[in-house]
Amino acid sequence: MFTYHCLNPIASVGLEKFTELYNKTEDLKDADGVLVRSASVHDIELPDRLLAVARAGAGVNNIPLDKCAEKGIVVFNTPGANANGVKELVIAGMLLASRDIVGGINWVKENCADPDIAKTAEKAKKNFSGTEIQDKKLGIIGLGAIGVKVANVAKSLGMEVYGYDPYVSVDAAWNLSRDVKHVLNVDQIYENCDMITIHVPLMEATKGMLNADAISKMKDGVVLMNFARDLLADENAIIDGIKSGKVKKYVTDFPNPTTAGVEGCIVIPHLGASTEESEDNCAKMAVRQMMNYLENGNIVNSVNYPNCNMGVCTQAGRIAIFHRNIANMITKFTAIIGDSGINIETMLNKSKGEYAYTLIDIENPLNSEIIKALENIDGVFRVRIIK
Numbered sequence: 001m002f003t004y005h006c007l008n009p010i011a012s013v014g015l016e017k018f019t020e021l022y023n024k025t026e027d028l029k030d031a032d033g034v035l036v037r038s039a040s041v042h043d044i045e046l047p048d049r050l051l052a053v054a055r056a057g058a059g060v061n062n063i064p065l066d067k068c069a070e071k072g073i074v075v076f077n078t079p080g081a082n083a084n085g086v087k088e089l090v091i092a093g094m095l096l097a098s099r100d101i102v103g104g105i106n107w108v109k110e111n112c113a114d115p116d117i118a119k120t121a122e123k124a125k126k127n128f129s130g131t132e133i134q135d136k137k138l139g140i141i142g143l144g145a146i147g148v149k150v151a152n153v154a155k156s157l158g159m160e161v162y163g164y165d166p167y168v169s170v171d172a173a174w175n176l177s178r179d180v181k182h183v184l185n186v187d188q189i190y191e192n193c194d195m196i197t198i199h200v201p202l203m204e205a206t207k208g209m210l211n212a213d214a215i216s217k218m219k220d221g222v223v224l225m226n227f228a229r230d231l232l233a234d235e236n237a238i239i240d241g242i243k244s245g246k247v248k249k250y251v252t253d254f255p256n257p258t259t260a261g262v263e264g265c266i267v268i269p270h271l272g273a274s275t276e277e278s279e280d281n282c283a284k285m286a287v288r289q290m291m292n293y294l295e296n297g298n299i300v301n302s303v304n305y306p307n308c309n310m311g312v313c314t315q316a317g318r319i320a321i322f323h324r325n326i327a328n329m330i331t332k333f334t335a336i337i338g339d340s341g342i343n344i345e346t347m348l349n350k351s352k353g354e355y356a357y358t359l360i361d362i363e364n365p366l367n368s369e370i371i372k373a374l375e376n377i378d379g380v381f382r383v384r385i386i387k
Contacts, residue, residue, distance in 0.1 A: 002294050005031035007039040010056055018291065033290045035283075038062060041140075046071060051384070052293055054286035057082065057273060059229070060303050061202070069304040069355045072322035072382025076289045076301050080145035081281040082273035089147040089272050090227050090252065091157075091196055094138075096266050097195070097223045099130030128322065134158035137338025139193030141186060141209075142228070143168045143176060144201035150197060151180045164189050189232040190217040202229040212237040221248040227272050230254035239265070297359055297386040304352035305357050315345045315361040318386035323358065324379040325351040333358060336373045342366070 003025045014035075015024075019243045026030055030046070033052040041053065041063045053063055054076040068075050096102060109319060111117055138154045140147045152175075154161050159286035161180045163173075168182070176182075183189060189196060196218070200206050210224060210233040224247060226233050233250075235258045241247035242264035251266045252259055259265040267352060273282070285301075287349070297320040298309045305322070323329050330349055337344060337360070347360040374383045 002032045003030055003034040004035060004290070006035045007041070008035075008037035008056075010035045010037070010286075011280045011283035013280045014285075014287045016057070017284055017287040022291075025099065033294060035286055036063070037282075037289070042322060046073065050292050054078075054290045056279070056282040056286040058293060059202075065304040069322075070381055072384070073294055074302050075301055075304045076286060076293070076299075078282045078285040078289075079304055080303060081285045082275075083145040083149055085266075085275040085278035086146045086227055086272040087153060088275075089268070090146070090150050090225060091153055092254075093197075093225050093227065093251040093266065093268070094133055094154075094223070097225070097251050098133050100128040102266070104128040129353075130335070133195070133219055135160065136194040137162065137192055137194040139164070139189035140180075141165070143172050143182075143197045143354040144199060145172070146227075147197075147199040147222060148172050148175050152177045155179050160191055162189055163246045169353065170242050187217055189215055191219070193222070197225040197227065198232055199228050200232065202231055207231050208234045210234060210238065212217075212240070215241045215246060220245065220246055222246070223249045223251070225251040225306035227251075227253045235259055240264060295386075297384070299357060302352075305353035305355055308348055308350045308359055310346060310348050310359050312359065313328070313361055313387045316328070316365050317362050317385075319358075319362065319366065319374070320375060320382075320384040320386055321360070322356040322384075323356050323377070324381075325356040326379050327352055329356065329377070329379060330358065332377050333360065333374065336370060336377075337362065340370050342370070358364040 001023060002021055003023050005025050005028050023308050031050060035054050035056060037056050043342060051073045052072055053068060055063060056078060058077050058079050060077050063075055065075055101226040111120060112122055135158060137160045139162045140151050141164050143163045151161050155177045160305055163180045164183050198210060215237060223239060228344045238247055239249045239262060242250060244283055249264055249266060253270050253272045253319055255267045259267050289300050292300060297318055299305055300309055323334060343363040344360055345363050349356060349358045371383055374380060381383045
């Protein structure tokens, strides 16, 4: 039996995926797995029995990844589960930036008491006119699950689409419209596109990439959109660009004091994944991944450990070893197991940065001495017996 705890309300359609092997606990210290959305895990004391944290969403800045890794706690996220919801908001952002829809709606509210509002509107509407997005050039930085969906919809809307992603996956490439121009240098996006949207993860290499230097290479009157992470953009540089006329509009889904209420900034209150469908999809995906890991030791979509899948164990037992990604670890594992007269049927070792994960299926039952010997190897964080 396994127990799980929810740090945030999780969609019931996801929790319903748990089988009779699972019980919900209201006490974190009794949990094998934790489901979370936006709650901060940084200041929470993680119990020793905790095996997994599943984030029902993509961003994991609310979770201490290294701390979890060094306790042998796998952190999952759900990439792509909310991609359609974000895609639709990006398209809405393009329309809001091209035509002053919000300004027009606000004008109607302000003049709602005017008995001749229809006639007055005909004179006032010229103040809210804009441009169409058809035939405009859209640049997409990052062709992951969201970027590909945005690209394909933009093509269907008659836009000329440029895509930049040096690490585009095979799946993304297959799903991408053949009419999207895949460029090899991000400067080609900056120099050619009327509208630019960014869909890359926040890392040191991408932090602040929409900066003054990048903006200087862009066309006058460019529209910038950020529905990924606020820190991908140097927003002070963008505001300077708006004041100079270089940037026509900045559309962001991340309100903060820098952009809130600033002329030229369309600031949305982080609604990208705030749809019933996105929340349901994230919950279902998070639960499936947690169950597969707790029951089989398989890792899919972890952000602190490598993906590792050996299916369902059909042997006498399966060992999961969490350890540092350093030399000779496999030799030490196999020596301990072999010296105990146990035959290894299948083994899989994967690494991700500083951390590694090894799954071993064995033909004979384990004993506590072998487990203790594995745990005592320098660089091992945790040894878990799956079966």
